[in-house]
Amino acid sequence: MAAGNEVYKALKDYFGFDSFRSHQEAIINSVLSGNDNLVIMPTGGGKSICYQLPAILLPGLTLVISPLIALMKDQVDGLHANGISAAFLNSTQSASEQDELFKKIRDKKIKLLYVAPESLGNIDPLLSMTELSLIAVDEAHCISSWGHDFRPSYTQLGYLKNRYPGTPVIGLTATADKATREDIVQQLNIPNAQRYISSFNRQNLSLEVRPANERFKQILTFIDDHPDECGIIYCLSRKSTENLAAKLNDAGLSAACYHAGLDPLQRAKVQDNFVNDKIKIICATIAFGMGIDKSNVRWVIHYNLPKNIESYYQEIGRAGRDGLPSDTLLFHSYGDVLQLRKFAENTGNSEVQLAKIDRVKQYTDALTCRRKILLGYFGEYMEENCGNCDICTNPPKFTDGTIIAQKALSCVARIAQKEPIGTIIDILRGSHNQAVMEGGYDNIKTYGVGKDISWSDWQHYLIELINIGYLEIAFHEKNHIKLTDRSNQVLFNGEKVALSLPQEKSKQSVPAKAAKSSVSKSGGLFEKLKALRLQISQEEDIPAYLVFSDATLREIEQVRPQTDEEFMQINGVGKRKLDAYGYAFIKEVISFQKEKKAGKPKKKDATYQKTFDLYKQGMTVEEIAKERQLNSTTIFSHLAKLYSDGKDVDLFRFVDKRDLDSVREARETLKEPDKLKPYYDHFNGSMDYWTIRLCLTLLETTATP
Ligand code: ADP
Ligand code: ZN
Numbered sequence: 001m002a003a004g005n006e007v008y009k010a011l012k013d014y015f016g017f018d019s020f021r022s023h024q025e026a027i028i029n030s031v032l033s034g035n036d037n038l039v040i041m042p043t044g045g046g047k048s049i050c051y052q053l054p055a056i057l058l059p060g061l062t063l064v065i066s067p068l069i070a071l072m073k074d075q076v077d078g079l080h081a082n083g084i085s086a087a088f089l090n091s092t093q094s095a096s097e098q099d100e101l102f103k104k105i106r107d108k109k110i111k112l113l114y115v116a117p118e119s120l121g122n123i124d125p126l127l128s129m130t131e132l133s134l135i136a137v138d139e140a141h142c143i144s145s146w147g148h149d150f151r152p153s154y155t156q157l158g159y160l161k162n163r164y165p166g167t168p169v170i171g172l173t174a175t176a177d178k179a180t181r182e183d184i185v186q187q188l189n190i191p192n193a194q195r196y197i198s199s200f201n202r203q204n205l206s207l208e209v210r211p212a213n214e215r216f217k218q219i220l221t222f223i224d225d226h227p228d229e230c231g232i233i234y235c236l237s238r239k240s241t242e243n244l245a246a247k248l249n250d251a252g253l254s255a256a257c258y259h260a261g262l263d264p265l266q267r268a269k270v271q272d273n274f275v276n277d278k279i280k281i282i283c284a285t286i287a288f289g290m291g292i293d294k295s296n297v298r299w300v301i302h303y304n305l306p307k308n309i310e311s312y313y314q315e316i317g318r319a320g321r322d323g324l325p326s327d328t329l330l331f332h333s334y335g336d337v338l339q340l341r342k343f344a345e346n347t348g349n350s351e352v353q354l355a356k357i358d359r360v361k362q363y364t365d366a367l368t369c370r371r372k373i374l375l376g377y378f379g380e381y382m383e384e385n386c387g388n389c390d391i392c393t394n395p396p397k398f399t400d401g402t403i404i405a406q407k408a409l410s411c412v413a414r415i416a417q418k419e420p421i422g423t424i425i426d427i428l429r430g431s432h433n434q435a436v437m438e439g440g441y442d443n444i445k446t447y448g449v450g451k452d453i454s455w456s457d458w459q460h461y462l463i464e465l466i467n468i469g470y471l472e473i474a475f476h477e478k479n480h481i482k483l484t485d486r487s488n489q490v491l492f493n494g495e496k497v498a499l500s501l502p503q504e505k506s507k508q509s510v511p512a513k514a515a516k517s518s519v520s521k522s523g524g525l526f527e528k529l530k531a532l533r534l535q536i537s538q539e540e541d542i543p544a545y546l547v548f549s550d551a552t553l554r555e556i557e558q559v560r561p562q563t564d565e566e567f568m569q570i571n572g573v574g575k576r577k578l579d580a581y582g583y584a585f586i587k588e589v590i591s592f593q594k595e596k597k598a599g600k601p602k603k604k605d606a607t608y609q610k611t612f613d614l615y616k617q618g619m620t621v622e623e624i625a626k627e628r629q630l631n632s633t634t635i636f637s638h639l640a641k642l643y644s645d646g647k648d649v650d651l652f653r654f655v656d657k658r659d660l661d662s663v664r665e666a667r668e669t670l671k672e673p674d675k676l677k678p679y680y681d682h683f684n685g686s687m688d689y690w691t692i693r694l695c696l697t698l699l700e701t702t703a704t705p
Helices: 004-015 024-032 049-057 069-081 095-106 117-129 153-164 178-188 215-224 236-252 262-273 307-317 334-345 348-364 370-377 402-414 421-428 434-438 453-467 485-491 510-519 524-538 550-559 564-568 576-617 622-627 632-644 657-669 677-682 689-703
Strands: 037-040 061-065 085-086 112-115 132-137 169-173 195-199 205-211 231-235 254-259 281-284 296-302 326-331 398-399 470-474 480-483 496-502
Touching: 004 024, 004 480, 024 037, 024 049, 024 195, 024 677, 037 178, 037 564, 049 061, 049 132, 049 169, 061 117, 061 510, 069 085, 069 112, 069 205, 069 262, 069 576, 085 095, 095 117, 112 421, 112 434, 117 153, 169 178, 169 485, 178 195, 215 236, 215 307, 215 326, 231 348, 231 402, 236 254, 236 281, 236 402, 254 262, 262 434, 307 348, 326 348, 334 348, 370 434, 398 402, 402 421, 402 485, 402 510, 421 453, 421 689, 453 470, 453 496, 524 550, 524 576, 564 576, 576 622, 576 632, 622 632, 657 677, 677 689
Parallel strands: 037 169, 037 195, 061 112, 061 132, 085 112, 132 169, 205 326, 231 281, 231 296, 254 281, 296 326
Antiparallel strands: 398 496, 470 480
């Protein structure tokens, strides 16, 4: 087993990190001790290091089974960028390419080999000739038919343990549910596996839910708050991804759409451009994301309601893999709920699916910390509120809603519980639309009693009345709103009802944003570092985030390393990256520092100019000082500077010839003729500092022709 310091040395030398994230160290030690392991970590949790680091320290080859060819290439590129020898086997390689690869493996020149399960058969003879140190099964849930992403080709993987009983196996997945977990262990044939289950909390992701009113406008504002950052907008239909991308492009933003209906080449191109930061915004159906390892996705928006919490969590999980604050926003609409229910009803196991939609709805309607609800869904209990969701940062305020509830319930009773939510609002607000007039609802007693409350506020109150059980939706009766057992308590027994006040969601902001904008406004070094990263990634033909993550660039921006030693201290800088990129990044930092120094007078130029403008208007020094809220000495120094810069300033307006002669004489005798104080002392304080300064300015400029 490797000593602890060997593990830490490899962590810094190869990956550039100083410390492990939760469970990583224990997992690595367990692998190195020869155990089988099952690792459950959320997306972005840092699973890869759990087998990549042991692979470096173990003597033989580490075989990595991975379902996605696209991902394999990025993983291998990433390993190369860190100076680790790795390769992947793929059906597109020619026979001679494969021969060459096999030779390298036999010569022990490769530490990690990535293969898809379908290709395992091809390398059987090779494996029996090499020393196999570790078998890693990535996306291990694909082996389980319980999971949401079953792949038949994975089922054969169980034979590996039989065939290489002495080689430790590590299965890794982000799928949390218990049935799948145990199934993985069974199927992989590793009953004694050590189980490592990480928290699913991704505290760097802010969580926000807003009603889907004027979504496009809200999205533009949101993107405005995230200038130049990469993000994904998930939509329900292909058509809406196309429309939205077009509208965003019209608004001058860099967006593209992605869905299963595009031809594969087009899709690959869109995905590539996004990964390489050439396209900033992707409007996609859920087809997008699997196999994208981009670490600097800064935000995710759900344009439509997701159909279950699992997919929602996986989709928002694509933001902020680098651990930096990232924002997520979910639009919820009642229409989406109805639509999703309709889809679900047409499928085989509609009951389960409908229940899952209900859980999503409970999440969007929540009045308590959203992260608690999410983690609770995955069986994790959180003690404290998270402080990084819209409910935590802007807790709902309650009001006595008894009269509101009475009006609504009475309206529902008077129309014989035969209308959906929209018509009820129209009746309460005294609308003259078709549904109201045809129903003759303008004659009932509650018609127009809720004029003083806006349409969307009524919607909020009615949905809350449904959520707390005073009303219900009859999904099978055209979504009519019905009274419940509890309704009578309000209508006849004077029960009090507390309702949360509707909030202007678009105006609130979660703290992650505030924290982030304070970092991003540090004057453009981050942008310069990003541009350099892009340039390098293009030269090397690898995704930008593989050069350095956003987190690493942020640290460079803050620390401003100017030597190799300082640069090596940055998280994410290992030996290979120091050698390969250190020089260019240090150079960029140094030139930025210089520019900043040189840039300072620029700001001053503006201040001199203002003084000059006022001077030209004929103002006295005192008047200028007053106008500019500066003191007179400062204004004199401005004028002196303007004069020596050749501006048309008549300094003789402020000094007379005798002062000038005295200063000239003194200059010949004083020991330190460049400083002002010796003159001041020489004249025993009888001449102001500013007069001395102006005289010196005059003498200097007249002396040098
Ligand atoms: P997963 O496969 O679990 O989705 P990755 O292995 O791709 O996650 O890791 C996600 C990100 O976290 C990567 O950018 C990786 O470099 C970074 N990371 C992993 N471990 C550490 C660590 N100990 N310190 C800092 N960053 C880490
Ligand atoms: Zn919270």
